[in-house]
Amino acid sequence: MEVTNKYIVIKHHIDGAPQESDFELKTEAFSLSTKPGKNEFIVKNLYLSIDPYQLNRMKNQSPAQRALDYVDAIIPGKPITALGVGRVVASGNSEFNKDELVCGLLSWGEYSVIKEVGGLLRKVDAMGFPISYHAGVLGFGGLTAYAGFFEVCKPKKGEKVFVSAAAGSVGSLVGQYAKLFGCYVVGCAGSSKKVDLLKQNLGFDEAFNYKEETDLKATLKRYFPDGIDIYFDNVGAEMLEAAIENMKPFGRVAACGVIAEYTDKGRRASLDMVHVVYKSITIQGFSVSDQMNVYTNFLSATIEPLRTGKLHVLEDISRGVESIPSAFVGLFRGDNVGKKLVQVAED
Numbered sequence: 411m412e413v414t415n416k417y418i419v420i421k422h423h424i425d426g427a428p429q430e431s432d433f434e435l436k437t438e439a440f441s442l443s444t445k446p447g448k449n450e451f452i453v454k455n456l457y458l459s460i461d462p463y464q465l466n467r468m469k470n471q472s473p474a475q476r477a478l479d480y481v482d483a484i485i486p487g488k489p490i491t492a493l494g495v496g497r498v499v500a501s502g503n504s505e506f507n508k509d510e511l512v513c514g515l516l517s518w519g520e521y522s523v524i525k526e527v528g529g530l531l532r533k534v535d536a537m538g539f540p541i542s543y544h545a546g547v548l549g550f551g552g553l554t555a556y557a558g559f560f561e562v563c564k565p566k567k568g569e570k571v572f573v574s575a576a577a578g579s580v581g582s583l584v585g586q587y588a589k590l591f592g593c594y595v596v597g598c599a600g601s602s603k604k605v606d607l608l609k610q611n612l613g614f615d616e617a618f619n620y621k622e623e624t625d626l627k628a629t630l631k632r633y634f635p636d637g638i639d640i641y642f643d644n645v646g647a648e649m650l651e652a653a654i655e656n657m658k659p660f661g662r663v664a665a666c667g668v669i670a671e672y673t674d675k676g677r678r679a680s681l682d683m684v685h686v687v688y689k690s691i692t693i694q695g696f697s698v699s700d701q702m703n704v705y706t707n708f709l710s711a712t713i714e715p716l717r718t719g720k721l722h723v724l725e726d727i728s729r730g731v732e733s734i735p736s737a738f739v740g741l742f743r744g745d746n747v748g749k750k751l752v753q754v755a756e757d
């Protein structure tokens with residue numbers, strides 16, 4: 411059977427803040443049958459994950475493009491691979507059968523052809539949860555928060571934790587894992603609505619709007635008069651500089667992402683290394699793709715609080731392939747509250 415497949419491409423490389431006009435919707439005739447003798451299968455995309463790291467793939471060049479397999483350069487005019495959840499509609503692969511739900515690298519379109527089953531692709535048992543959860547809280551966003559907090563930061567009960575982009579996909583879960591574990595948690599976000607949400611709905615001890623602060627070092631001193639044990643960094647730049655100055659001896663920084671630097675290649679954190687040396691601070695970068703070994707532990711730690719409502723899920727869902735450019739551009743303006751997803755089709 412032949413259908414029409416709508417998909418999104420970039421018109422050219424994007425080296426600053428992305429605009430909707432940088433993207434184009436394309437349409438192609440698409441066969442829903444697999445070719446005989448090929449090991450491939452076809453997935454109808456249901457929910458696509460909208461992730462900041464994609465911007466580093468869209469640049470003319472970025473060190474990110476040489477670091478990880480799934481962060482390769484996106485070529486203008488060509489389909490864009492992206493994390494998501496979908497249903498197999500045709501298969502020539504004996505391991506993946508028609509009607510099974512899968513999660514992993516799909517593409518920013520209505521259908522994906524999976525030619526190679528890489529390490530990120532797996533079958534999904536929905537376990538009674540909404541399918542969207544498997545592209546967010548039970549997918550790579552959740553695993554990033556869990557692994558970054560427990561494996562990289564190695565928390566102890568009672569420690570003082572600071573999280574940036576705290577109302578986003580990863581940040582909102584890091585803060586909640588930290589609270590459930592018994593830490594004191596302060597988050598920052600870019601609007602008063604997000605700040606209220608962190609304190610009133612997600613149980614953060616404190617939160618502040620970083621856009622209203624003129625001296626971030628003094629702000630963090632106000633919230634952490636005795637210093638920060640753990641900083642979970644999603645943004646980099648000035649916030650990282652301010653956190654380093656306020657860390658306690660033997661503090662840990664998880665370098666999860668530097669979104670403030672993705673849109674401006676001249677913007678860098680300039681760290682006062684005297685703090686790092688004299689306070690024996692550890693700064694550790696990590697990638698979720700290197701954390702698949704803790705996936706089972708992550709699920710065990712997440713399912714029970716999800717079922718009992720102790721872990722709140724923030725989802726921000728747009729609908730239709732056409733909404734992908736605005737959903738993506740919105741990440742860099744702070745439009746999203748929680749995990750940004752695009753629902754491409756009903757199941």
Ligand SMILES: NC(=O)c1ccc[n+]([C@@H]2O[C@H](COP(=O)([O-])OP(=O)(O)OC[C@H]3O[C@@H](n4cnc5c(N)ncnc54)[C@H](OP(=O)(O)O)[C@@H]3O)[C@@H](O)[C@H]2O)c1
Binds near residue numbers: 554
């Ligand atoms: N290491 C890994 O494996 C891994 C995996 C997933 C994500 N990440 C990284 O984790 C970070 C968060 O990703 P996410 O998927 O959870 O996105 P997200 O937090 O849901 O969305 C991005 C948020 O970043 C904030 N932001 C945008 N531009 C900013 C700027 N110039 N300065 C400060 N904040 C800004 C906005 O919130 P405000 O309104 O608060 O400004 C926006 O809502 C990103 O840096 C991402 O690259 C890393």
